[in-house]
Amino acid sequence: MQNGFARSFALAIASLLVFAVIASLVGWHRIAWFDDRIIEAVQGRESPMLTSVMKFFSFIGSTLPVVVLTVAAMIVLYVFLKHRGELLFFAGVVIGSALLNVALKMLFRRDRPTIHRLAEETGFSFPSGHSMAAFSLYGVLVFLLWKHADKALTRGLLIVLGLGITLMIGISRIYLGVHYPSDVIGGYAASLTWLALCIAFYRRRDRR
Template identity: 35%
Template sequence: MPKASIILLVFGFAVIGLSMALFVELAEDVIEKETFAIDEIIHNVMVNIGNSLFYTVMGYVTEAGSVLFISVASVLLFIYLLLFGNKSKWVAIFFAVNMIGISGLTKVLKLYFERERPELLEQFDGTGFSFPSGHATGSIAFYGFVIYLIIINRLKKGLKILFITLFSLIILAVALSRVVLSVHYFTDIVAGLALGLSWLIICIVAMKLMR
């Protein structure tokens, strides 16, 4: 195995370990019904911007991580990878595993932890349980895989940096929007990003080992 691949695998496992450790730490406190000071502080700040332009903009941004948008985008990307991708079909298969898996994991964990949301707002998909954030897990799984595709593509370095930055900002913006709209606690978002990142890397590492 090439040295670069070994380094990538070691780095991947390290990120998985750190992300899962963070998720488990938060999950344990949620199970014990612990409250987080940072959740209360951020929530109180966000309540005061309920009628601002920033709040309105975040209402549109959050749709980039909605179940409908991510589902439709995932189907389209899967079809493209399957029919027109110049890489192995394993890329399409593991992309599907990535998205279906994170969706299932998120639903099961929400039902397990049963954490109530700070506010219930159906217009922003703010229904059901809160922990972990489905928008956060879905966004980092989907856009993160897109970033991986960009990295392995033969685009010029400048374009790669541009697109990677863009999709990274989308992930962060969607995550931020859930807190701004007060449909999630900050720790829901952190846990969602940690879980989504772990699952994404697991799928990518598994795909590389399979290929």
């Protein structure tokens, strides 16, 4: 369990460093070369069917579905499973990530892309709120389900499913033209930092 705390804490530090690098490049306006290449590659595959798919993934990463899934998970944890410690952990990860996103957006105040938008969005761009919410929500769900899964295959499928949904939500925001790739990656890094920290201290508390 102590090793679990150490690994989670080390992961938090590593992802924080990744976020710091991306945030610095965004702040210094030195990341356009990266964003432009990724945007060109993603939006270059535009088609009516793909646009529909991307709008779906963007929707499931938006506020309403995230809130509904969060409330449903909290009800299951509290009412049916009686896992009150896991409920507090779950709520802390999801709510903390949302508050962190608001704070970071206000700090960086990056404008959204304005070229070739397939959807409309308001507010600041960095880091991506959809990416942070998806990574935190699906990340903490995978972690809690993984804890109670006995088979390696089940655990592997949970990780693949969680990563797949989170990745598609981030890509959808780039495809729809409402976020830069650096917004999405920065959101993942910020959310991973928070999630890994929460897991580290949850494991330490669980050990005690």
